[in-house]
Amino acid sequence: MLNILFSAKPAAWAEYEAPLNRAFQSAGLSANLAQDHAPADVDYIVFSPNGPVTDFTPYTRTKAVMSLWAGVETVVGNKTLTQPLARMVDHGLTRGMVEWVVAHTMRHHIGMDTHILGQDGVWRTDYPPLAQDRPVTILGLGALGEACGHALVALGFPVTGWSRSAKDVAGIRCLHGEAGLDQALDGAQVVILLLPDTPATENTLNADRLARMAKGAFIINPGRGPLIDDDALLAALNTGQIAHATLDVFRVEPLPEDHPYWAHPQVTVTPHIASTTRPDTAAQIIASNIARGESGLPFLNLVDRSAGY
16 A cells, blocks of 8 residues: 655645546556655655755655645755656647737737727738748757647648757757747747746846847747746837737736736746646646556656756
8 A cells, every 4th residue: 555645725625536536547556645644655746846845854765755736946955855756748738828829929919909999990901921931949958848839830830849958859940058048039920939048048048039039029938937027028118129929927926016017018927827837738648657656667757856857
């Protein structure tokens, strides 16, 4: 019998208890899932950073920590965490992100706002370009970036993807490294940020890089707030270098009421809803990964502590 500790915010227990137990049963695992196992008896931790566990030192028997979140920036630097940490890579989370990114890309591409907001009796006949003439750049080619890239390619957009290390993704022009980043931004009309939050990625979009984008470009950020230099973005919006920014994530959340993004006419704020972990599909991922470990196979989606993701 495996003792599995559920460590997340209290309200999550009602959402996850049944799906996790079903998934453990389907995976052939004999599991005792609870919120109150003694630390020395815990075999695995199902974890989110807003739960009660912050000191992993007492969990001497624990074989791995299974995160419910895709982002691990708030826990990866925890020096008490010596156990393997697996981030959440979940079909439900991925599909939700793809749908949000495609929706906002298409909104800006075809100019929906002009006609939705411009109900003023003016017969506007300006036509958008075809997707094939709207270059899109995705910063970050992890599971989410790849999936969003494939969806946009299927709609006809020429997609460039950038990552810190070299990647080869079918249908996507792949660039990497510092020189590749500048090249990926040159002339981009839509830039989508799906990078992790690490010291190396902070202010990835600064004034110099915003200037490399096409005049009147659009920015879509469902990744992490610190990826953008906020002051530089506001300045670029005010000059028209950037036509609009759709932002789902911020340095401080909830976004403070007096933040200039709220009132800016060229900014859309969404409240960190681009995607979320779905209990049913996430439970299957966690159960499958624990079953791998119990069978002697390597865990999937392990976090590289040195890279921060």
